[in-house]
Amino acid sequence: xxxxxxxxxxxxxxxxxxxxxxxxGVTKRIGKRTIIDHLTLDVPTGEVFGFLGPNxxxxxxxxxxMVGLMKLTEGEIIIRGHNIRTEYEQAIRHVGxxxxxxxxxxxxxxxxxxxxxxxxxxxxxxxxxDEVVELVGLKARIHDKVKTYSLGMRxxxxxxxxxxxKPSLLILDEPTNGLDPAGIRELRxxxxxxxxxxxxxxxxxxxLLSEMELMCDRVAIIQNGxxxxxxxxxxxxxxxATSKVYFxxxxxxxxxxxxxxxxxxxxxxxxxxxxxxxxVAALNARLVAAQIKVYGIRVQTKSLEDQFLEMTGxxxxx
Amino acid sequence: xxxxxxxxxxxxxKIYRRPRTWIMLGILLVxxxxxxxxxxxxxxxxxxxxxxxxxxxxxVAILLITIFTVVISAESVxxxxxxxxxKLLLIRPWSRSxxxxxxxxxxxxFALFFMILLFAWNFLVNLIIFGYEGDVRMGQDMAPLxxxxxxxxxxxxxxxxxxxxxxxxxxxxxxxxLAIGLSLFLLLGGNMITGLLAFLDYxxxxxxxxxxxxxxxxxxxxxxxxxxxxxxxxxxxLAGHYVVFIAITWYLFNKRDVAS
Numbered sequence: 001x002x003x004x005x006x007x008x009x010x011x012x013x014x015x016x017x018x019x020x021x022x023x024x025g026v027t028k029r030i031g032k033r034t035i036i037d038h039l040t041l042d043v044p045t046g047e048v049f050g051f052l053g054p055n056x057x058x059x060x061x062x063x064x065x066m067v068g069l070m071k072l073t074e075g076e077i078i079i080r081g082h083n084i085r086t087e088y089e090q091a092i093r094h095v096g097x098x099x100x101x102x103x104x105x106x107x108x109x110x111x112x113x114x115x116x117x118x119x120x121x122x123x124x125x126x127x128x129x130d131e132v133v134e135l136v137g138l139k140a141r142i143h144d145k146v147k148t149y150s151l152g153m154r155x156x157x158x159x160x161x162x163x164x165x166k167p168s169l170l171i172l173d174e175p176t177n178g179l180d181p182a183g184i185r186e187l188r189x190x191x192x193x194x195x196x197x198x199x200x201x202x203x204x205x206x207x208l209l210s211e212m213e214l215m216c217d218r219v220a221i222i223q224n225g226x227x228x229x230x231x232x233x234x235x236x237x238x239x240x241a242t243s244k245v246y247f248x249x250x251x252x253x254x255x256x257x258x259x260x261x262x263x264x265x266x267x268x269x270x271x272x273x274x275x276x277x278x279x280v281a282a283l284n285a286r287l288v289a290a291q292i293k294v295y296g297i298r299v300q301t302k303s304l305e306d307q308f309l310e311m312t313g314x315x316x317x318x
Numbered sequence: 319x320x321x322x323x324x325x326x327x328x329x330x331x332k333i334y335r336r337p338r339t340w341i342m343l344g345i346l347l348v349x350x351x352x353x354x355x356x357x358x359x360x361x362x363x364x365x366x367x368x369x370x371x372x373x374x375x376x377x378v379a380i381l382l383i384t385i386f387t388v389v390i391s392a393e394s395v396x397x398x399x400x401x402x403x404x405k406l407l408l409i410r411p412w413s414r415s416x417x418x419x420x421x422x423x424x425x426x427x428f429a430l431f432f433m434i435l436l437f438a439w440n441f442l443v444n445l446i447i448f449g450y451e452g453d454v455r456m457g458q459d460m461a462p463l464x465x466x467x468x469x470x471x472x473x474x475x476x477x478x479x480x481x482x483x484x485x486x487x488x489x490x491x492x493x494x495x496l497a498i499g500l501s502l503f504l505l506l507g508g509n510m511i512t513g514l515l516a517f518l519d520y521x522x523x524x525x526x527x528x529x530x531x532x533x534x535x536x537x538x539x540x541x542x543x544x545x546x547x548x549x550x551x552x553x554x555x556l557a558g559h560y561v562v563f564i565a566i567t568w569y570l571f572n573k574r575d576v577a578s
């Protein structure tokens with residue numbers, strides 16, 4: 001037993017500079033059901049790391065194990081070189097988290113709630129609490145009881161308690177649940193800012209693919225408790241990548257004939273082909289030179305959703 | 319171990335920042351005052367000493383304190399599960415055992431605080447209304463103040479055992495309403511059922527928790543409810559129950575997953 005725990009420990013201290021969390025063969029079985037099946041994952045420092053999967057894939061279970069709310073059946077979770085199982089107090093010190101909804105003590109004020117959690121971690125001054133309150137924009141209402149808060153305000157209070165002790169890892173479980181579009185946008189910008197400016201690694205779970213695409217540097221995709229893929233999110237300014245491009249023209253037949261040297265697919269008034277940015281411009285010039293009217297050009301970027309559907313074999317995502 | 323008392327502070331905040339705690343205290347103070355005034359208004363021929371109304375006030379107060387403390391105790395752990403705050407409470411650099419201990423200590427302090435406060439209140443109110451009377455002997459030839467101090471001490475011991483039981487129920491069931499209901503049912507129903515059982519002639523009955531909770535039976539001259547019981551015996555039975563309750567509570571709280 002001591003040997004099996006020692007090996008990931010030593011390895012993680014070597015990788016401590018660029019790995020905040022390491023999940024090593026993490027397995028959770030409840031009764032005969034395997035909820036999480038040998039999940040192995042490294043979360044790099046300073047990134048916004050998405051944890052993506054359909055409802056019931058095991059996202060929340062994994063997060064609960066990462067923060068010690070659930071015990072692991074097998075495997076190890078190492079946070080900043082500390083094993084969550086054997087050195088819980090040291091490991092969790094670096095973590096700020098909101099697990100599911102940010103539930104606070106409703107009969108206390110926002111400030112009393114923050115004070116409550118600040119008392120549990122050494123070295124948080126009153127100034128730091130004020131600073132965080134200002135940061136999340138709750139200053140005007142912080143001395144009101146939490147039961148009078150809107151969901152968005154509770155979410156902000158949740159973020160405040162999670163970042164109060166300057167964690168190196170922020171774990172957020174479905175943080176955009178129940179937020180309105182403005183709130184989602186605000187949270188998204190805020191998380192990116194945290195990652196950029198404070199160097200906090202953000203581990204965020206979601207079933208909303210479009211969300212993840214906008215927020216994350218990298219996503220891990222999980223289905224039925226198994227890790228399917230980890231991939232970086234492509235930034236839009238990738239110039240050499242070819243994408244599917246749709247042209248809308250007045251005479252598609254003529255255009256097809258003109259471009260017979262390329263692989264063109266006709267779709268009604270539209271035709272599509274694979275091209276990069278420069279090629280699109282050149283194609284447009286050729287069409288116009290041939291007296292074909294171009295009404296529209298649409299570049300279809302392959303969304304995460306498409307990739308996800310491809311990988312999971314089209315299983316429905318809610 | 320950095321400042322464990324901060325955790326107890328937190329638990330105190332969660333008890334005393336709620337209006338219900340002060341409503342409970344208000345009820346206690348007003349009710350016992352009312353009882354004293356009632357006694358005074360019937361005391362037209364001036365035959366009453368302060369001890370008779372004091373005893374009634376103390377008995378009512380102790381019963382209510384027990385109920386209130388059980389309510390707060392039953393809600394203590396289960397309430398965190400019901401509200402979901404347990405998830406934020408546990409993900410701190412503290413072991414679960416210490417977090418549980420801070421809750422337990424805050425409850426014991428609450429019970430102690432209410433007991434002492436009500437003892438002082440009842441004493442003062444009745445002293446002012448009826449005047450001091452030190453010339454009576456109570457129970458087994460004791461001065462009244464000594465007798466009632468002992469009575470409160472015994473009741474405090476029972477109260478701590480009862481609170482520990484409801485704390486256990488709170489940890490097992492994780493639902494505030496259920497824990498409160500079950501604890502109160504056990505407290506009130508348990509007394510009645512064991513009271514009936516006491517008439518039966520089984521040797522094991524005297525080992526039941528509820529028969530041994532009324533330690534005050536050893537203060538009077540009447541002797542124990544069942545032959546073979548003594549103060550030492552009852553204290554041992556209570557201690558045995560106490561250890562089991564504490565062991566189960568801490569074991570379960572440490573072991574079980576926090577799932578939704």
